[in-house]
Every structure is written in structure tokens, then in C-alpha cells.
Amino acid sequence: MDTTTPPTTTENHHEVVVIGGGAAGLSGALALARARRSVLVVDDGRPRNAPAAGVHTFLTREGTPPTELLETGRAEITGYGAQVRTGRVVDARARAQGGFGLRLQDGAALTADRLLVATGLADELPGIPGLAERWGRDVLHCPYCHGWEVHDEAIGVVATSAMAVHQALLWRQWSCDITLLQHSAADLDQHERDRLRARGVRVVPGPVARVRTEEGRLVGVEMADGTTVALSALVVATHMRARVRGLEGLGLKVVPAQAMGQVVGTQVESDATGATNVPGVWVAGNAATPFEQVIGGAAAGLRAGAAINADLVAEQARRAVEDLSAA
Numbered sequence: 547m548d549t550t551t552p553p554t555t556t557e558n559h560h561e562v563v564v565i566g567g568g569a570a571g572l573s574g575a576l577a578l579a580r581a582r583r584s585v586l587v588v589d590d591g592r593p594r595n596a597p598a599a600g601v602h603t604f605l606t607r608e609g610t611p612p613t614e615l616l617e618t619g620r621a622e623i624t625g626y627g628a629q630v631r632t633g634r635v636v637d638a639r640a641r642a643q644g645g646f647g648l649r650l651q652d653g654a655a656l657t658a659d660r661l662l663v664a665t666g667l668a669d670e671l672p673g674i675p676g677l678a679e680r681w682g683r684d685v686l687h688c689p690y691c692h693g694w695e696v697h698d699e700a701i702g703v704v705a706t707s708a709m710a711v712h713q714a715l716l717w718r719q720w721s722c723d724i725t726l727l728q729h730s731a732a733d734l735d736q737h738e739r740d741r742l743r744a745r746g747v748r749v750v751p752g753p754v755a756r757v758r759t760e761e762g763r764l765v766g767v768e769m770a771d772g773t774t775v776a777l778s779a780l781v782v783a784t785h786m787r788a789r790v791r792g793l794e795g796l797g798l799k800v801v802p803a804q805a806m807g808q809v810v811g812t813q814v815e816s817d818a819t820g821a822t823n824v825p826g827v828w829v830a831g832n833a834a835t836p837f838e839q840v841i842g843g844a845a846a847g848l849r850a851g852a853a854i855n856a857d858l859v860a861e862q863a864r865r866a867v868e869d870l871s872a873a
């Protein structure tokens with residue numbers, strides 16, 4: 547295709563298919579559409595932050611509801627000719643003749659020269675009754691997303707790993723009423739106890755049995771020994787698993803994601819541009835970097851989109867030289 551003319555595409559073939567239309571995917575699509583590439587975003591509409599009322603720490607967009615941010619993004623990319631299709635990719639693999647073949651849940655078949663995987667991650671919560679129902683409202687994970695909203699309130703940190711002490715000390719920045727609920731974490735050592743005590747963090751031993759709610763709000767937890775702890779928010783660490791179900795046929799390298807020496811989930815391995823181990827496939831956002839926030843996911847999408855465009859430019863130049871030589 548000559549890029550001095552608008553890109554040609556067929557209903558089922560695109561230069562780039564973006565799998566996942568969250569901040570990362572839409573941002574990649576924006577860069578590609580503005581680079582005059584034919585782009586299709588396939589998205590099944592389950593962004594990670596869907597339960598949250600607003601997106602925070604996104605300069606100029608403070609508190610915007612997640613769906614509104616994505617609707618704005620969709621309008622921006624379609625304004626440059628990108629297409630958005632609601633659907634779920636259930637199979638993806640390289641084709642012998644080059645490029646990639648995709649199958650959607652509704653049976654549709656698509657092909658693409660390049661892929662951008664921006665499928666995000668799935669948060670696996672500790673299995674405490676009542677926790678999942680409050681996720682993203684008053685069961686929280688990220689102080690930069692929700693800390694301000696619960697500042698000075700009674701906050702409990704559910705300890706499930708050695709990172710819990712770090713979490714408790716971190717959230718102490720937002721409130722002086724922090725309780726570390728020992729739950730399933732190993733016993734604290736003296737150094738950890740000293741640090742928590744010095745910062746005024748209470749420690750409650752034993753497992754959490756269930757979350758207590760009243761009138762649709764979290765009001766605390768009941769411990770396994772029957773005692774209750776009054777709280778207005780709970781902090782948990784989730785296991786963050788890259789969403790790659792249905793994409794196994796691509797052969798992407800999925801590796802453990804680590805933080806502070808702990809395995810915290812999985813991620814698709816990539817370089818700084820998002821290039822994966824599979825030529826022609828890039829990854830951006832939480833699928834590649836679990837701790838990335840919305841603004842960072844958008845930046846990663848842009849980087850990957852630019853890298854994909856550069857790769858297509860290089861291929862076009864190579865083909866043009868071959869054509870000239872053959873003429």
C-alpha cells in the first residue's frame with residue numbers, strides 16, 4: 547500500500563488489529579490511525595477499572611468516569627478512520643502466508659498484518675466472603691487511584707504476602723488510622739513490628755472471616771475468632787494475571803510479574819516499545835506492566851503504535867526496493 551493515499555482495507559483485513567480497547571489499546575489505535583494506517587480495535591468492554599467511579603491521577607481528566615474516558619477515546623480514533631468492533635477474540639495465530647488470523651466469539655474471522663495486544667489484566671482477589679462485591683468501591687488496591695477518596699478514614703490492610711507491611715506503611719501516608727489484618731501472611735518479624743508500631747499502625751492477628759457491610763457500605767470485618775474490626779475501607783493485594791486467554795495460539799511469552807522480590811502475577815514479556823517475542827505482535831498497558839496506571843497505559847499504547855508504524859514503514863520500503871529491482 548502506498549501511504550500517500552488513504553489506507554485500503556477490506557471488511558475483514560486491517561493493517562493493524564488492536565485486541566482490547568482500554569486506554570492502552572485506544573491510544574495505540576489513535577497513533578496508528580493518525581499515521582493513516584487501517585486499524586480495527588476489537589474490544590469486549592470489560593476494562594479493569596470498570597467498578598471505579600472515576601479515574602484519578604490522570605492529569606486534565608481527574609475523576610472522569612472510566613466509561614466516559616473510553617467513549618471519548620473511541621470518538622477520537624473513529625474520527626481518524628479507525629474502526630471499533632465490540633467482540634471477544636477467542637483465537638489468534640500467525641498465518642503461513644504472513645500476518646495473523648483472528649477468530650471472534652461470534653464466529654467472525656479477521657486478518658491483520660500486525661497485532662497490538664492491549665487486553666489488560668484480571669485481578670484475582672483474596673477469597674474472603676463479601677470482598678469481591680465491594681471491589682473498586684471500598685475494597686481498594688492502589689492509593690494513587692483511591693487514597694485521596696478515603697483520606698483520614700479507618701483503613702484495614704489485608705495481609706496476604708510479605709508486601710503487606712509496605713502496603714500498610716504506604717497507606718499510612720493517607721490516614722493515621724491504619725490496621726494491618728494479619729490474615730494469611732507469615733508472622734511479622736521484629737523489624738517489621740517496630741516499623742509498624744513507630745508509624746502507629748495497629749496489627750490484628752488471625753484470618754479475616756468476612757467483610758461486614760451496612761446499607762451498601764463496608765463497615766468493617768469479622769475475624770475468624772468472632773471479633774469485629776470497624777473500618778471504612780479495606781486494602782488488598784490482588785494477583786494480577788495478564789489477560790491472554792484466547793491468544794495462546796500466538797505463542798506469546800508470559801512470565802511471572804514481580805515486585806519487591808514477590809511474584810504478584812503474570813505479564814507478557816516485551817521490550818521498551820512493547821515488541822514481544824513474536825515478530826509482528828506488540829503489547830501495551832496492563833497486559834505488559836501490571837502496575838501501569840491509565841495515563842501510563844496510554845503512553846505505552848502510543849509507543850507501541852509508533853513502533854508498529856515504523857515496522858510497517860520498513861517493510862514497505864523493503865518491498866518497494868524489491869519491486870524496483872524486479873522491474
Ligand SMILES: Cc1cc2nc3c(=O)[nH]c(=O)nc-3n(C[C@H](O)[C@H](O)[C@H](O)COP(=O)(O)OP(=O)(O)OC[C@H]3O[C@@H](n4cnc5c(N)ncnc54)[C@H](O)[C@@H]3O)c2cc1C
Pocket residue numbers: 565566567568569570571588589590591592593594595596597598600601602603604633634635636664665666667669681682683688690691692789791792830831832833838839840841843
Ligand atoms: C478498581 C480499580 C480502580 C482503578 N483506578 C484507577 C485510577 O483511578 N487511575 C488510574 O490511573 N488507574 C486506575 N486503575 C488502573 C487501571 O484500571 C489500569 O491502569 C488500566 O485499566 C489499564 O489499561 P489497559 O488498556 O491496559 O487495560 P484495560 O483498561 O483493562 O482494557 C483492556 C480491554 O481489553 C478488553 N479485552 C480483554 N481481552 C480481550 C479479548 N480477548 N478480546 C477483546 N477484548 C478483550 C477488555 O474487555 C478491556 O476492555 C484502577 C484499577 C482498578 C482495578
